[in-house]
Amino acid sequence: MSKEEKIKILSIEPIKSLDYIKGYKISYLTKSGKPSTWELASRGNLARLENEIYRGKRYTDGAMIFAVDAEKEKVVLLKEFRVSAGRYVYSLPAGLMDPGESIEETAVREFKEETGMAFKPVYTDRSRYVSVGLVNECVNIVYGYYEGEPSRDFLSDQEDATAFVVDRNQAKKLLDHEEVTARTAxxxxxxxKLNPFLDGQA
Incomplete structure (x- = not known):
């Protein structure tokens, strides 16, 4: 993709139905017995949602990849144009699981597609909700090591992203001056150790 080829927002309009996301209304009783409802968006079908709510079953939709160098001094981030925000946002590489894949296979494939680099998974955290007030999407964070140099050669036409390998100083500048997603931040x-409150500096 050349520098001139950029994603361009054409319009924004409300819609009543979606092609890729399903909407659900959950009816429930409050603690005092008052009827109420909750609206939810999901990639999954009704059976999945029922299994989650009624039977406590756990799912995963994909992987978020935390890739570092051998010395654990640098981490790979993506600067990606996000249509939902209308701007470039920094985040960790991530992607949805394909049918039949393990979460580690998803992490390796998505990391290659988004960054052009190889990824060696070492530790996979359990699946966790990403924004439980709005969606029931869950992801696993997969930790490991990257190899190679960043490349845009494997991006699809729908992706406008550039991978960066950042050290502590670069990460601090991004957090101070750029759009960084909450989980990545x-x-x-x-x-x-850049949070003054958690690290005992405030």
Whole structure:
């Protein structure tokens, strides 16, 4: 993709139905017995939602990849144009699981597609909700090591992203001056000890 080829927002309009996301209304009783409802968006079908709510079953939709160098001094981030925000946002590489994949296979494939680099998974955290007030999407964070140099050669036409390998100083500048997603911000703050409150500096 050349520098001139950019994603362009054409319009914004409300819609009553979606092609890729399903909407659900959950009816429930409050603690005092008052009827109420909750609206939810999901990639999954009704059976999945019922299994989650009624039977406590756990699912995962994909992987978020925390890739570092051998010395654990640098981490790979993506600067990606996000249509939902209308701007470039920094985040960790991530992607949805394909049918039949393990979560580690998803992490390796998505990391290659988004960054052009190889990824060696070492530790996989359990699946966790990403924004439980709005969606029931769950992801696993997969930790490991990267190899190679960043490349845009494997991006699809729908992706406008550039991978960066950042150290502590670069991470601090991004957190101070750029749009960084909440989950990514927390993880790199913890990794580089950049949160003054949590690290005892405030």
């Amino acid at each position: 927390y993880l790199i703050q913890h990794f580089f």
